[in-house]
Structure formats: structure tokens, C-alpha cells
Amino acid sequence: MAQAPTLDHAEVVRSTDNNVDWERVAYLIHLSRALDELEETVLVPEKKVLYQFSARGHDLAQILLGLRLSDPRDAACGYYRSRPLLLALGVDPADVLGSSMGRAGGYSDGRDIGVVFNYPNPSGATALPMCGGVGTQYTPAAGWAQALEYRANTLGDVECRDAISVVLGGDASVATNGFWSALTIATTQDLPLLFYIEDNGYGISVPGTFQTPGANIASNLASFANLHILSGDGTKPDEAATLVDEAVQYVRTQRKPALLRLTVPRLQGHSFQDTQGYKSANVIEAEWQRDPLPRLHDHLVPAAMSESQWKAIGERAREAVDVARNEAEGRQVSDPARVTTHVFYDGELQQRGGQWSEGYSAPAPVLEPRPEGTRINMVTAIRRTLDHELAVNDRVLVFGEDVGPKGGVHAVTLGLQDKYGSDRVFDTSLSEEGIIGRAVGMALAGLMPVPEIQFRKYADPATEQINDCGTIRWRTHNRFAAPMVVRIPGGFFKCGDPWHSQTNEVQFVHAPGWKVAVPSNAEDAVGLLRTSLRGNDPVIFFEHRAMLDAAWARRPYPGDDYVLPFGKARTVRSGNDLTIVTWGAMVERCEQAAEGRSVDVIDLRTLMPWDREAVLESVTRTHRCLIVHEDIGTAGFGAEIAAVVADAAFMELDAPVSRLTMPDIPSPHHPRLMEYALPSVDDIRAKIDDLLGF
Known part of the structure; x- marks a missing residue:
């Protein structure tokens, strides 16, 4: 059941000094501050960094959180102010600065803004590819959490049994569709997902009262079922450490969602260009009074270290930034001729995401149809293909609105849940952003999700997730990919209307990174669907409503291993x-x-x-x-x-x-x-x- 938010933390007395490496915390916060200072005073004025977002004020609690993500299967999906978390996960400061400067290597090889990060951590928790849109991080994090449960409980992957998913967001992001969709997914499915909300009181210039009533999402969610809620001050070292530890341990041990809201000051503007003219001098002064860095100093000096040790830690961090700057500035701009690579899988396997990166090997393909039995309609052909691929590949999951007991509004998934269970064929809440976003997280976790959007027009709320998914391979320079098959019935049937009879395939053709299939008959539907399910790229698979049961479109089933390559007309x-x-x-x-x-x-x-x-x-x-x-x-x-x-x-x-x-x-x-x-x-x-x- 939900726990009322703890707003007065006088009762928080349990010390976390025994399980926090405070020296490491001190080093990382100094490192984060030194990176901010270098960018603001040198690299931005020299126009070597074009987008800069300071993390001052947010840094202490983020670092405490990052150091708690100790399981190699843990994953965090952050946003543009999450660099301190990355430092705690072990990201090389040279990659941090090189990425900010758009140089070769790093997060994206210069293809994306430096604050839009990713980190396929070889020795710890993964930083999932973040997106530039506010709130877009939530549903992929829910998908990762659901994938952890599926891998642990259905696939028997013991390495996933204690792992968790974490999503970071500012207080303004709690007004987005992504936040509420992920909250619904996590609480209805009991997923190990931690919502970590950094409340600095502003969405750029808009006060938090415009984002949520009373400007306190923890208080507003006090009665939200199946959500453990914690709330407190993210600038007080011991309190923040206690709350972070409690939140992480709850999600890790109980395998249920929690929300941790920490109040923090945003000590600089939203971005470097933001002068904060909308804040009064008194507000700015009050925020600086809550700076967590001097509070950390007072917490550690002299109780845990001497003043000279504290200063030495700061000096060591600044020296590390100087070394990182020299390395980063020594990196070249990526060869422009390479910028067109990695839109699709081009023979070089991505580091993380999709089944191929985890050793999946598809059965030998059959390129010529081997007709079996009588002619079947497209509905039966698609269902039979899904049935076979579910049988031979336990990474395949089929989900969407009404695909379970009802068997889909077009009857394509009829009987599949009875055969494969509700962990592999399942209904979702009514949120297309949630359907596609969760599929992204599942794909990043090594599964092959097959989400269904009931009608073409219904894909519109998921447009942002669809666009972001298609660009993952390209914008991470092949570090990550999220292959999936999105099934969408489109076009007219016996009648039309603006809501159920839309085609507009060109929108997805115009979304880089997506393959688009438009079969006209049952045989082609089988071949293209199987190619998609065994492939290594995201696919939009259109199932034309007028052809699902059309006599002309009926063909004999072409065989269980028949595949049809994309880009081959008939x-x-x-x-x-x-x-x-x-x-x-x-x-x-x-x-x-x-x-x-x-x-x-x-x-x-x-x-x-x-x-x-x-x-x-x-x-x-x-x-x-x-x-x-x-x-x-x-x-x-x-x-x-x-x-x-x-x-x-x-x-x-x-x-x-x-x-x-x-x-x-x-x-x-x-x-x-x-x-x-x-x-x-x-x-x-x-x-x-x-x-x-x-």
C-alpha cells in the first residue's frame, strides 16, 4: 500500500555513515562542480560547448543514488541534469567533456547534444539512452523494470533477480504523459522501478505550482496504490543518504515501485543562457543558502576528515578535470562521411540492446515459400507466425490494448495468451506512449517486444517514443539499439472515418531508423513479419484492415521458416x-x-x-x-x-x-x-x- 510522504524529517536519525563512501562522494561532487565551472567560464564562452546545463544543487543526492546502483543489471534513465549520476556510475570525465564538445567518440560521436547521454557500462549499472524530450525517460525505464521481472521469473535469469530500474526527472516532468503512464505501468504490474524526482521548484521559469497542485508530487500521490513514497531534503547529506538508501533497498528487496522526491536548489539558470530574471534576489539567496557542497563539508569536516584532506580531494578533482580537458580537446571532430552510418544495422553489432547483442541466432531462413494446406486469410497468417515465433523464441512478447483474453480487436492474437501465458501475451493500460515506451525499455534489455497499436490514428500519442526509438542506434553511435516490431492495423474497411481508417505510412518512412512493411497478402505478411521478428532493427508492420480477411489476399501458409527480405518488390x-x-x-x-x-x-x-x-x-x-x-x-x-x-x-x-x-x-x-x-x-x-x- 502507499505510504504517506514523510515531509518532516526530524525523525530521520539512522546514520548511513557506515555504508556510504563519503570520501568518494566528496570527490565526485568536486568533480561535478569543476566540470560545470570549466564549461561555464571557458568552454561555453569559447563556443566549444554549445549546450550546457549546470547540476549545482542537484549533485549531492544524485551521486548518492548512483553509488547505490551496484547491481550490473541495474539501469538508470536520466535527463539533461543527470551528469553527477553518470560520474557516480563511472563515466570517464574525458568522455563527459568530449561529448559536450561534440568530439569523436563519447556518447554519440558528435551526433547528439552532449547532455543527451548513454552509457553501456561494462562493469556496473547501465545509463539507458536518454532523450531530449521532457518526460520521455519514464516509460522506457518502466520497460526495463518489466524486462527484469520477465527475465528473472520466466527466463530464469538469476542475474536479474535483485536488479532494479531507476528513472530521474525534475518536478516539471511530473506533468507529462510519460510520467503518468509509467506510474500506471509500474503500480499495476508491481515493477521494481524507482521514480527519483528532483524538485527544484521550477520548470525553467514556470513555478512548480503550475505542474502539480501544491507543488509537491509526493504529497499528491500519498493515496496512490502500490507506490511507496519518500520525501525529504536532498541537500542534507545524512538525510539524503538515508532516503536514497531506503528507496533503493525497498525497490530492490520488495520488487515494487517507489517514488523518492528530494527538494534541491537549482543554483544556476536552467541552462547557461538562462539569467534567472524571473527569480527575486531573495529567492536566489535562499537557494544558495541550501547549497549541498558546504553542507557536505560541515558533515565531514572534522568528523570524518581534516580540512586539508577536504581541500586535497577538491584539488584532485580539479586536476582530473584538467587531464580530461586536455584529452577531450585532443579528440577530433568525427569524420563527416561517417554521419550517415548506423541508421540501421549495417553489419556492426551494437553493444547493448536487442536479442542479437546477447547471442541470439535465428534459425536458417527459407527464401522460397513452401505452401502448406489451403489458403488462409491474413489474420490467420499473422497469428500463426506470431504463434510459431513465440514457441521458438522465449524473448518474444506480444502486448497492447485488448490483445489478451479478447484476442485483439481484429482477432489476430486470439488464443495466444491461453497458450503462452499472461507474462508473454498481455494487455496494457490505455496509453500508446506507455505501450511503445515500455517496448523500448524491453528491447534495450535484450527482449523482442511486439507491441500492437489498435489503429493507425492511435499511434499519434506515441509519436515521440516512436521517433526516439528509431534514432537510438544512430544517436548513440551504435552503442545501443532497440529492435521491436510495432503492429498497426491501418487503412479503410467496410466504412471509413478520420479515427480508424487513416493510412499515413509516410510519417514512419520519414522517421529515421524504422523499417516499414505494408504486405498486401497472407504470404507476404508471414515472410515480412518473420524477418522483422528475427531481425535487428525496429519495424512498423502495417496490417491493412481491408485485407485481413479479403479473399484476394488469402494464400497458403508458406512455412515456419519462410522469410521475405525487406526492399524486394513483387x-x-x-x-x-x-x-x-x-x-x-x-x-x-x-x-x-x-x-x-x-x-x-x-x-x-x-x-x-x-x-x-x-x-x-x-x-x-x-x-x-x-x-x-x-x-x-x-x-x-x-x-x-x-x-x-x-x-x-x-x-x-x-x-x-x-x-x-x-x-x-x-x-x-x-x-x-x-x-x-x-x-x-x-x-x-x-x-x-x-x-x-x-
């Missing part, structure tokens, strides 16, 4: 006079429209990557090109294909490249209106004849 019909390029539900319509005409109909099957060679070869032979898709015309993916054809095959064309798409409107509801807006067989046939007569 020629549905062959001809000499025109090339039609299409995908999804439009493939059937284009095939029907092409009857009686000499036309190549090309089903792309995947949009990222897409088979440019097949399209250009066909257009070079037919000298005409028509692109048909269900999405709206303006900036639809057909525009990309048209641009490539015009650029690479312009001299081969006997007619302008043409497109036939939905008009620039949402999908109408009434069937007559919907069919009027969709490219119909008659529309496509008329367009074919128009181009053939050009």
Missing part, C-alpha cells in the same frame, strides 16, 4: 506499356484495373527500404509510370517515388509520371463517400488508358 502482373507502383489494399484494385492491358503491376511490399531498382527497371522498359496509393496525395509516399523516377529515368519517359491517390481529406465515414474518395478500379483503369494514350 511483380503482380507483367506488361510492356505501363508501370503501376502500389502497395497494400491498392494492389488488388490495380491488378483488376490492369486486366486486358499490357501493364506491369509492382507491389512494393515495403516502403523503408523500397525497391527502387525494380521500379526503375520496369519504367525503363515500359516508359510510363503510374503510382497508386490510398494515402492523400500531398507529400504522400508516391511523391518520393515520382521524384526518383523523374530524376533517374527522365529520358526514358514517354509520358509524365502520374499519381492517383486520395484527395487531401480525412477518410469519410459513409461507404459511398469513402469509395468516392478512394482510388477505385474504374478510376485506376481510366488513368491507365489516359497514360497509354498520351
Whole structure:
């Protein structure tokens, strides 16, 4: 049950001196301060560091927390003011400064802001790849916590039994969707997740009263079920150490979530450019009165060390920063030619994340279908593929809204929970950000998550997590990757509407790092899904609603090891006079429209990557090109294909490249209106004849 927040800590008397290495704490806080000072007085004015966020005031408690993360399977997901935690985890100060200066190596090889960190710690707790967005760290941390429980309890991984997940956030971040989604996940699933909230009273300039009533999230959550709550002063060494120790030990031993709120002063502006003009002189003076550094001095001198020892520790830290600066400034800017690498897996295995980095080896692939039995619809084909991969790979987990006992709103997962249990096929709370964010954490922990988003439009709340996931490999310079398969039913069915009938695949094609599959039939769905589940990149897998049970899309099951490589189009019909390029539900319509005409109909099957060679070869032979898709015309993916054809095959064309798409409107509801807006067989046939007569 929830514990009321402890707001008056006069009763906190248990000393932690026996289990805190205070000399180490003193060194690390001096190190953190010296790094801040160097950046603020030298590197930022010299424009060698472009983004700088001081951790003064937050540093003491963060260091105490970092030193408590002793299990090699522990992980922490922080935010832009979490550098003291990184130092406590063992990050090299030269990597800290080199990353801040955008030099080669470090967190990202100069690809990302230096405060957006990651650390695949070889000898201790991992710092998960943070994101630049406020609140985006929470749900991946929940996913890591759930992965720990799954690995320990289902896979029998004894190394995960005592490990925990920690997420750090400022008081302003508790207003975000990510915070509340992760809180729901952790408390409903009893996950070993510690919410560590640093309350400095401001979100840049906005007071905490605008983020949560009364400006105290611990007090507001006092009645939140299944959440152990602690609250206190993060600037008092003994009190902060006690609370950090109690919070970590509770999560580690009870395997349940806790929230620790510590009040801390933000002794500098939000960032280097922030002058804090919104704070009065009295407020600033009161904050400096709470500086934890002199309080740490008074706690240790002379009780634990002499004044000269204290000064020697500070001098040693400053010397370490000087050495780190020389090394960091000696690093070059990364070769610009390398900046396009590691968008996708390119043969060099990432250090952490995904099943491949943990030794997973897929069964030998079969590249040609071996048809079995009668024709089955796409629903059955996808379900059978998921069934088989769940059976042969215990790292695969399927989850989303209604995928459990109900079997999914489209019946794709029907019976899978009965067969594999609720730890492998499970329902989630109604939060798409939570579904994708938790999948990110699971993938980083070595699992193969298969989250379902019920309809394409419902992916919109998860857009930030989707975009962040796709960039993990690139922005960490291949240190981390988060392979997963996001299943999304899209497109129209018997009727339309703006909420359940959206396509807009191009949004995900435009999100770097994601592969995008759009199968039109059961056989292709099996091959592309299996390739995705055994692969090493995140995949958006579209399941077109109109084709899930369409007679045209039915095919015999192609076998349990049949895989279909991405970027390989299929020629549905062959001809000499025109090339039609299409995908999804439009493939059937284009095939029907092409009857009686000499036309190549090309089903792309995947949009990222897409088979440019097949399209250009066909257009070079037919000298005409028509692109048909269900999405709206303006900036639809057909525009990309048209641009490539015009650029690479312009001299081969006997007619302008043409497109036939939905008009620039949402999908109408009434069937007559919907069919009027969709490219119909008659529309496509008329367009074919128009181009053939050009």
C-alpha cells in the first residue's frame, strides 16, 4: 500500500555513515562542480560547448543514488541534469567533456547534444539512452523494470533477480504523459522501478505550482496504490543518504515501485543562457543558502576528515578535470562521411540492446515459400507466425490494448495468451506512449517486444517514443539499439472515418531508423513479419484492415521458416506499356484495373527500404509510370517515388509520371463517400488508358 510522504524529517536519525563512501562522494561532487565551472567560464564562452546545463544543487543526492546502483543489471534513465549520476556510475570525465564538445567518440560521436547521454557500462549499472524530450525517460525505464521481472521469473535469469530500474526527472516532468503512464505501468504490474524526482521548484521559469497542485508530487500521490513514497531534503547529506538508501533497498528487496522526491536548489539558470530574471534576489539567496557542497563539508569536516584532506580531494578533482580537458580537446571532430552510418544495422553489432547483442541466432531462413494446406486469410497468417515465433523464441512478447483474453480487436492474437501465458501475451493500460515506451525499455534489455497499436490514428500519442526509438542506434553511435516490431492495423474497411481508417505510412518512412512493411497478402505478411521478428532493427508492420480477411489476399501458409527480405518488390502482373507502383489494399484494385492491358503491376511490399531498382527497371522498359496509393496525395509516399523516377529515368519517359491517390481529406465515414474518395478500379483503369494514350 502507499505510504504517506514523510515531509518532516526530524525523525530521520539512522546514520548511513557506515555504508556510504563519503570520501568518494566528496570527490565526485568536486568533480561535478569543476566540470560545470570549466564549461561555464571557458568552454561555453569559447563556443566549444554549445549546450550546457549546470547540476549545482542537484549533485549531492544524485551521486548518492548512483553509488547505490551496484547491481550490473541495474539501469538508470536520466535527463539533461543527470551528469553527477553518470560520474557516480563511472563515466570517464574525458568522455563527459568530449561529448559536450561534440568530439569523436563519447556518447554519440558528435551526433547528439552532449547532455543527451548513454552509457553501456561494462562493469556496473547501465545509463539507458536518454532523450531530449521532457518526460520521455519514464516509460522506457518502466520497460526495463518489466524486462527484469520477465527475465528473472520466466527466463530464469538469476542475474536479474535483485536488479532494479531507476528513472530521474525534475518536478516539471511530473506533468507529462510519460510520467503518468509509467506510474500506471509500474503500480499495476508491481515493477521494481524507482521514480527519483528532483524538485527544484521550477520548470525553467514556470513555478512548480503550475505542474502539480501544491507543488509537491509526493504529497499528491500519498493515496496512490502500490507506490511507496519518500520525501525529504536532498541537500542534507545524512538525510539524503538515508532516503536514497531506503528507496533503493525497498525497490530492490520488495520488487515494487517507489517514488523518492528530494527538494534541491537549482543554483544556476536552467541552462547557461538562462539569467534567472524571473527569480527575486531573495529567492536566489535562499537557494544558495541550501547549497549541498558546504553542507557536505560541515558533515565531514572534522568528523570524518581534516580540512586539508577536504581541500586535497577538491584539488584532485580539479586536476582530473584538467587531464580530461586536455584529452577531450585532443579528440577530433568525427569524420563527416561517417554521419550517415548506423541508421540501421549495417553489419556492426551494437553493444547493448536487442536479442542479437546477447547471442541470439535465428534459425536458417527459407527464401522460397513452401505452401502448406489451403489458403488462409491474413489474420490467420499473422497469428500463426506470431504463434510459431513465440514457441521458438522465449524473448518474444506480444502486448497492447485488448490483445489478451479478447484476442485483439481484429482477432489476430486470439488464443495466444491461453497458450503462452499472461507474462508473454498481455494487455496494457490505455496509453500508446506507455505501450511503445515500455517496448523500448524491453528491447534495450535484450527482449523482442511486439507491441500492437489498435489503429493507425492511435499511434499519434506515441509519436515521440516512436521517433526516439528509431534514432537510438544512430544517436548513440551504435552503442545501443532497440529492435521491436510495432503492429498497426491501418487503412479503410467496410466504412471509413478520420479515427480508424487513416493510412499515413509516410510519417514512419520519414522517421529515421524504422523499417516499414505494408504486405498486401497472407504470404507476404508471414515472410515480412518473420524477418522483422528475427531481425535487428525496429519495424512498423502495417496490417491493412481491408485485407485481413479479403479473399484476394488469402494464400497458403508458406512455412515456419519462410522469410521475405525487406526492399524486394513483387511483380503482380507483367506488361510492356505501363508501370503501376502500389502497395497494400491498392494492389488488388490495380491488378483488376490492369486486366486486358499490357501493364506491369509492382507491389512494393515495403516502403523503408523500397525497391527502387525494380521500379526503375520496369519504367525503363515500359516508359510510363503510374503510382497508386490510398494515402492523400500531398507529400504522400508516391511523391518520393515520382521524384526518383523523374530524376533517374527522365529520358526514358514517354509520358509524365502520374499519381492517383486520395484527395487531401480525412477518410469519410459513409461507404459511398469513402469509395468516392478512394482510388477505385474504374478510376485506376481510366488513368491507365489516359497514360497509354498520351
